[in-house]
Amino acid sequence: MSTHAHVDADLHELLTGWSAPSPEQERLRLDYLAHLAAHEDASAKAGPPAHFTASCLVVDEPRERVLLTLHRKVGRWLQFGGHIEASDPGVAAAARREAVEESGLPAGSLRLLPELAQLDRHALGSGFTRCTEHLDLRWVAVAEAGAEPVVSPESIDVAWWPVAALPPDTDASIRALVSALP
Template sequence: MNREGLKKILKSYRTPFEEEKNFVAEFIALTEDPLAFQRERKEGHFTASAWIVNKTRTHALLTHHRKLSRWLQLGGHADGNENLMEVAMTEAREESGLISLKLVDSYIFDIDKHIIPANAKDPQHYHYDVRFLIEAAMDEPLTISKESKDLAWVSYETVPDVVAGNESILRMLEKTSKSEFVY
């Protein structure tokens, strides 16, 4: 999937969640910016994430992000790669050490626009996060990367408490725990 492929998929993206519906036009517009996939676009840029779940959909793999000090899904910057599905898979491998990752569907699973606070290197900016649903085996060993404080398979029942009400994660959780969203 390149920039044009992403734009085409975004134009056909449908979701019952209002917050996602509100992002679609901005995501499509961003595909027109030559720097959309680069960190150098200081207002905001594309990122890609992996919502990693076990096959029976009872647990999600979360990372305790070192810089943000919050439990989140795995993912990261595109750094010029317009194939966000590839970015999500690469980030998932690098941040978890998992090898048996299986992309459930090549279609976008979720999108989210969120603010990233300023730090020593970058001003406050937006991440336009494109997310993909990935399955993995819970018995495979995990490797914590330098970007994380911890990794954990979190049961669906405890995800809301662990992520402290993060609405975008709760939305992905709902998509994988309700029968009408089964992928």
């Protein structure tokens, strides 16, 4: 019996209804739909080695700063995100949960923007166990003024970065997401 059937159904609805902003994002959208059709529990960590994840880029209200985590396993500054859990009502809720857990910000201080912002498919390094690839769905959340992050066990550090001065090794996909902030 599928543990993530409701999330996989949400994924299907989300991906079929999303208008990709570029040809590259459209290719990923179609790849994601094919992967979803080919695998039961495609959003479960215990599902296929390449599986769906949800993440969230946290920004301040004026969109001048982004909150990033220095990820313990990856050793780079990233947006918040991770595996979708069976208890998550949907993919957007998983992205929001990950942002709250990893940033230490109170749940009430984050307003998730309703639109899916970006897709990103990436291979994983040796710091991960059975996972080989993440098919990530990314949202943006706005933090209320004065919200202070707290480092989680998954992070080495959590810090606000000016949009115009991201860490030098910031991944191109995150830079693209930041440059397209609504």
